[in-house]
Structures are given as structure tokens and as C-alpha cells.
Amino acid sequence: MNILLVDDDARSRAGVAKFLWEMGHHVTECCDGEEAWATYTASAFPMVLSDIKMPRLSGIELLSRITALPGRKADVVLFTGHGDMTTAIQALRAGAYDYLLKPINVEELATITDKVAEHQALLYENKVLTERFSDEVQAATEETRQELSRLKRALSQAAGLENIGFFSKQMQDIVQQAQKYHTNRSIPVLVEGETGTGKEIISRIIHYGNMDGETDDQTPFIDVNCAAISANLFESELFGYEPGAFTGSLTKGQKGKLDLAQGGTLLLDEVGEIPLELQGKLLRVLQEKEFYRVGGLKKIKTDVRIICATNADLEQRVEQGTFRRDLYFRLKVGHFLIPPLRQRRDDIIPLSEMFLRQFTGKKANRFQRISDSAAALLLNYNWPGNIRELRNTMEWVLFMYDDAELKPAHLAHLHNNPQPSLSSADNGQAFIPEKFTLPASGFSLEEYVDQIIAQAIEICQGNKTAAAMRLGISRRSLYSRLKKVKGK
Numbered sequence: 001m002n003i004l005l006v007d008d009d010a011r012s013r014a015g016v017a018k019f020l021w022e023m024g025h026h027v028t029e030c031c032d033g034e035e036a037w038a039t040y041t042a043s044a045f046p047m048v049l050s051d052i053k054m055p056r057l058s059g060i061e062l063l064s065r066i067t068a069l070p071g072r073k074a075d076v077v078l079f080t081g082h083g084d085m086t087t088a089i090q091a092l093r094a095g096a097y098d099y100l101l102k103p104i105n106v107e108e109l110a111t112i113t114d115k116v117a118e119h120q121a122l123l124y125e126n127k128v129l130t131e132r133f134s135d136e137v138q139a140a141t142e143e144t145r146q147e148l149s150r151l152k153r154a155l156s157q158a159a160g161l162e163n164i165g166f167f168s169k170q171m172q173d174i175v176q177q178a179q180k181y182h183t184n185r186s187i188p189v190l191v192e193g194e195t196g197t198g199k200e201i202i203s204r205i206i207h208y209g210n211m212d213g214e215t216d217d218q219t220p221f222i223d224v225n226c227a228a229i230s231a232n233l234f235e236s237e238l239f240g241y242e243p244g245a246f247t248g249s250l251t252k253g254q255k256g257k258l259d260l261a262q263g264g265t266l267l268l269d270e271v272g273e274i275p276l277e278l279q280g281k282l283l284r285v286l287q288e289k290e291f292y293r294v295g296g297l298k299k300i301k302t303d304v305r306i307i308c309a310t311n312a313d314l315e316q317r318v319e320q321g322t323f324r325r326d327l328y329f330r331l332k333v334g335h336f337l338i339p340p341l342r343q344r345r346d347d348i349i350p351l352s353e354m355f356l357r358q359f360t361g362k363k364a365n366r367f368q369r370i371s372d373s374a375a376a377l378l379l380n381y382n383w384p385g386n387i388r389e390l391r392n393t394m395e396w397v398l399f400m401y402d403d404a405e406l407k408p409a410h411l412a413h414l415h416n417n418p419q420p421s422l423s424s425a426d427n428g429q430a431f432i433p434e435k436f437t438l439p440a441s442g443f444s445l446e447e448y449v450d451q452i453i454a455q456a457i458e459i460c461q462g463n464k465t466a467a468a469m470r471l472g473i474s475r476r477s478l479y480s481r482l483k484k485v486k487g488k
């Protein structure tokens, strides 16, 4: 062990040093506290043996400095005079490991030195174990974190809530509202919107209560596409049937979707397609919270949240007499009208980027950017198939092309929707509509201008200078307009 020996009495110091060398230790000698402090801070000593009374810096002051140092430090043993118990107590209070009475008894010195060696070995072992333990804890924590995120991903996937994003204020408000409905299961909810707007996703958020499918709620989410069930099977599909209820039925009978959704959520997608004669039965379920199986006499109590989704105009169906008015109002207690994508343009670019990232997968170099002109095109297309169409478009682009940037050429197929066209100007003549009638409402000049710019860029195959010339505006005006569109 490396021992720092400090004593201003050279004879006594030499005697102690000789004994310690003989014990097999390595001794560094100092003749006062200041010299000892400089030596101690320059290299590591597990043990300091020091006299108390010394010029310049006393043993107690040296001890205080050593104990004030951060980290692992030496055990300090101080020499005190015979009968000087006050100093001995003072030394222990200041943090000394032990004290030795002068003149030094070599047996006591050997015992204390062995004790210090053992103590320092234990401290070292403890340090190593603590470091190893903290490494192991860190590794285990990392493993648990990875496992948790794997499970979260699996859960989101199972919940159908993987890779979704809501960027526009309109959709963020809807998601917030949907999360509120999660806590009140007794409110039926009607989700209306065009095809592909995300009605099913909003229904799942109502059920799971959050966007990533992470929930303690293990209750079922049962999805029924009412348009896909033939009218004669509808009742048994929804309510189930008792054994032998009809010819060809299973002998054990069968549970219906309402039974399967017990305690959870039943999503009736395309609810407008429910046959009129069954609408009364559905109303009864909503009002009385009970139903009969086909061929059954026993009332079955139900505890199911019912969400209905439709892209049909239910109000019109009510007027036409094909949908019950009382059911319509009952379903509509909680109501969402999901806007089409063209009315929430703030979603278009971030969703496109998200889908590109998603379909690019690990081939990270592909389609890292969307060019200004492609962005203008995406923003001005009217997306009749809404997010489903946008998603399919990005998947198709990634399948067809390999480029670092999404350009108008990759989106050529988006142009055949009925948008105002510049093609009539292809003969080089100025484009002057013969007659333009301003609609009573719903017209946005801004949108119109953006659409024209997108088409000009597309016609000029992405060449913005040519597009600006074509439109009779400066290149700078075109760029500032594009910047504005992208920033929207």
C-alpha cells in the first residue's frame, strides 16, 4: 500500500518509515503539513499517517483538507501525545480513521495499517461493484425501454393507430374532442365525412382514448361494415342467434357483434346501409341497452359504446324515409363531421412527408424532400379519396420512382381531376375564360390562384422561370407565392 508519512521529527519519522517498508508498504515521507498536502494532491495515497503538531499546517488541518476533497480518499491516522485525549477526540471528530499514541507502538501501527489496507480494499471493491451494478442497471433499463417501445408499436398496430398524424388545427380539435368521448361510454357517437377522411381512425381514438393505442383498456373494439352484410343476415350478425333459430344455423347458436363488443365499442361503419326494419331494433339497443338474439326469448343486457360512421348524407336519407329520424337523432348525440382533406390543407404536406418516410422504410435516402412545385401540386389537388388517396399516392410514387426529391413528374397522375385548367391556353393565346360565374359561396380566390400556379409549373415540367413567364408574373412573385403556399 502507498503510505504518506508526515512528521517534522526526522528521527521518529525514519523509524516509522523503516518499519512500514519492512511490512512491505511503499512510504513517501514529508516533513510538514503543506508539503504533505502538495504531495497528496499530486498522486493517490490510500493511507496518510501524520503527526498533529507541525509547523505551517497541522495534522488536523491536513485532515480537514483531505476529507473536503470529492471522491474516494485516504484513511488518515493521526499521532497524538500520551494523555492528550482532547486532541485524539478532535482528530476523530474531524474525520480521522484512527489515532496512534506517541511514541509509536509498532504492533499497534501494524494492526492499524492492516485495518486501513482492508478498509481501502473494501472501498475499492464497493466502487467496482457499484460501477458494474450501475452499468447493468443501465443496460437493463435500455432493454426494458426497447421492449416497451416494441410493445407500444405492436399495440398501436393491433389498434390500427400506427403511423397516423393530425397536423391541422381542425383535426387536432377533433382528436381532442374524441379523447373526451372516451371517458363517457354511454354517449352514442356519429362520425360523418367523405370516404377516406379517417372516420374509422377517429372511432378508434374514441375507443382507445389516445392516438397511439396505448391504453390500460383491454375491452374489445368490434368493427362492422354494414354495407358488406346482406339484409337477411344483418339481424343474426348484429344480435346473434339461438340454437336452431333458422335453417342452416349452427346447432350451438352464435354470438352477434353486440355480444362480442360487450364492455367495449361497436363501430357500425356505413350505418346508413342498415335495413329499415332493423333500425328500430338498433334504436331499442341504444335506448333500453338490451336486445334479443334471433330465435331467443331472453333479454340480454348490453354494455356497449356504439359509434356509427357514414359517408352518406343521413339527413337526406331521413328526408327520403330510408333512415329513421328518431334513430338518426339518437345516434347523433355525440357528433363529428370530419372535413375532407381539401378543406384542411395544413394536413397535406406533413401527411405526405409522413407517408413518404413510412413507405421509404429503411432506404432512408429516397424522397427526403418535397420540391416546392410538387408541394403546390399536392396542395391544389382536390383529393376526392382524401387521406386514403394521399397515402396510396405516396406508396405508388415510392414503388415507381427512386429519387431524393418528390417532383411534379412523380405526381403526373394527379392531374386528371376536374380542376380549372390552363390547357385552353396551350395555343399560346391569353387564357380568358369566356364567362365566369362566381358561386354563391365556397369560392376562395387564394385557392384558385394556387391551383393555376401548380398547373403552370406542371405544364412547364417544373421549370419555374417558364411557369412565371407563362403566367405573366415575375419569377420572384412566383417564388414568394410558392413559399406562402408551403408555409400554410
Ligand SMILES: Nc1ncnc2c1ncn2[C@@H]1O[C@H](COP(=O)(O)OP(=O)(O)OP(=O)(O)O)[C@@H](O)[C@H]1O
Pocket (backbone or CB within 6 Å): 163, 164, 165, 166, 193, 194, 195, 196, 197, 198, 199, 200, 201, 202, 269, 309, 310, 311, 387, 388, 391
Ligand atoms: N390522420 C391520419 N393519419 C394517417 N393516416 C390516416 C389518417 N386518417 C386516415 N388515414 C388513413 O387513410 C385511410 C382511410 O382511413 P379510414 O378508414 O379511417 O377512413 P374512413 O373515413 O373510415 O373511410 P371509409 O368511409 O372509406 O371507410 C386508412 O388507410 C388510414 O390509415
